Amino acid sequence: MGSIDFDDLNWERKPYRAMAAYAQSKLANLLFTCELQRRLTEAGSPVIATAAHPGMAATNLLRSDGRRGALHLVLGAAAGLLAKSDEDGALPTLYAAVADVPGNGYVGPGGFTEGRGAPKPVGRSAKAQDTEAARRLWRVSEELTGVAFPAALPL
Numbered sequence: 001m002g003s004i005d006f007d008d009l010n011w012e013r014k015p016y017r018a019m020a021a022y023a024q025s026k027l028a029n030l031l032f033t034c035e036l037q038r039r040l041t042e043a044g045s046p047v048i049a050t051a052a053h054p055g056m057a058a059t060n061l062l063r064s065d066g067r068r069g070a071l072h073l074v075l076g077a078a079a080g081l082l083a084k085s086d087e088d089g090a091l092p093t094l095y096a097a098v099a100d101v102p103g104n105g106y107v108g109p110g111g112f113t114e115g116r117g118a119p120k121p122v123g124r125s126a127k128a129q130d131t132e133a134a135r136r137l138w139r140v141s142e143e144l145t146g147v148a149f150p151a152a153l154p155l
Contacts, residue, residue, distance in 0.1 A: 004028060004137060030128035031133055031137045032137060032141070033051040033106075034131065037103040038131070049103060050101050050107065052107040052119075053092060054108075054109075055092070055108055055111075055114055055115045055117070056083045091109075092108050093107075095119035096119075106121065106123070106124050108120075
């Protein structure tokens with residue numbers, strides 16, 4: 001999984017690399033969910049925040065990264081053979097939304113390497129559980145968007 005470069009979140013000072021940016025964004029999603037759930041719990045809200053990943057779904061992600069060459073063609077062909085449909089890729093998100101998943105839960109495919117299979121709760125990497133990084137990302141997000149999380153939520 002990626003890492004968060006808090007000094008250059010928007011890839012403005014370093015060369016842009018599509019897959020590294022993608023990995024950073026996925027880690028940021030998990031950290032943001034972690035901090036959102038912490039804040040919801042602290043506010044006494046019954047709302048829960050969960051995250052999900054589709055596994056290996058047949059999307060245009062590899063086709064749009066700007067790379068060319070034999071390795072890229074082989075990876076694209078392999079993804080086309082091994083990946084599930086985009087409809088099946090949506091199942092973990094649906095599961096996370098309607099099943100009894102705990103706050104800060106994470107859902108993905110239950111098969112080999114979480115690439116395919118029926119949706120189920122899955123684990124997170126240590127990086128995706130870093131509470132200090134989650135809090136820092138939240139603060140930076142508030143600064144960049146100009147939106148602050150209210151101290152008290154209506155129930």
